[in-house]
C-alpha cells in the first residue's frame with residue numbers, strides 16, 4: 187500500500203478576540219492510502235471542514251506535519267503549495283462556488299488555466315470527456331442559474347477533475363442535493379474511486395458515508411473512532427448503512 191497523505195500531530199487554532207485562541211484540531215493523526223475512499227463524520231463544529239482544509243494545504247496548520255505523496259507541505263513556498271494543490275488535488279464544495287458571469291465550461295476549466303501546463307485544445311477535450319462521463323454533455327455554455335443543483339454539482343466534479351488529480355477532497359459534496367441527485371453524485375465519485383483516485387469527503391449523511399470504504403468519526407477536534415467498511419457491493423448497501431448508523435449511535439452521534 188502506498189501512503190498518499192500522512193498527517194502527524196496536526197493542531198489548528200483560531201484567534202478569538204484579542205488574546206484568546208480556540209483550538210479546533212487537536213493532535214490529529216491520519217493516513218490516506220492510495221485508492222482509498224474515506225469519509226469524515228461528526229457533530230457540527232467538531233472540526234471536519236477545518237481538518238479537510240488543513241491537510242489539503244488550503245489552510246495553514248498551527249503545528250504538526252502533513253506530507254502529500256511524501257512531500258512536506260509545511261516546507262513549501264506559497265507558490266509551490268498552490269502548484270501542488272492544482273496538480274495533485276481536486277476540491278468539491280457543498281456550494282459550487284462557480285462564478286456568475288462565466289459559463290459552466292469556463293468555470294470548470296479555470297484550474298487548468300491556473301496550472302498553466304496544457305493547451306486550450308487539450309483542456310477543452312478533457313472538459314468535454316468529463317462532461318460526458320458525468321452526464322452533463324450539452325451544458326457547456328449554460329449559466330449556473332440555468333441548471334439544477336445536481337447538474338451544477340456534476341460540473342463542480344468536472345472542475346475538481348480537470349487537472350487529473352490524485353486526491354479529491356469533498357466538503358459536503360452532496361449536502362445541498364436531494365436524495366436522487368446525491369445518489370447520482372456518489373455513483374460518479376464511486377466510479378472515479380474505482381479508476382484509482384483517492385477520495386476523502388466530509389458528510390453528515392450516513393447513507394453517503396456507507397458508500398465509502400472507511401469512516402472517521404470526529405469529536406471536539408479529535409478523530410475518536412474509525413469504522414472500516416471495505417469495498418462497496420450494491421446489494422449490501424442497506425446493511426452497511428444500518429451497521430454504520432448503529433456504530434455512529436454508539437459513538438454518540
Ligand SMILES: Nc1ncnc2c1ncn2[C@@H]1O[C@H](COP(=O)(O)OP(=O)(O)OP(=O)(O)O)[C@@H](O)[C@H]1O
Nearest residue numbers: 200201208210228229230231232233234235236237
Ligand atoms: N476562519 C475561522 N475563524 C475562526 N473560527 C473558525 C474558523 N473556521 C472555523 N472556525 C471554528 O472552528 C470550529 C470547527 O469548524 P468546522 O467548520 O471545521 O466544523 P465542522 O465540523 O465542519 O462543522 P459543520 O458540520 O457545521 O460544517 C467551529 O467552532 C468554527 O466556529
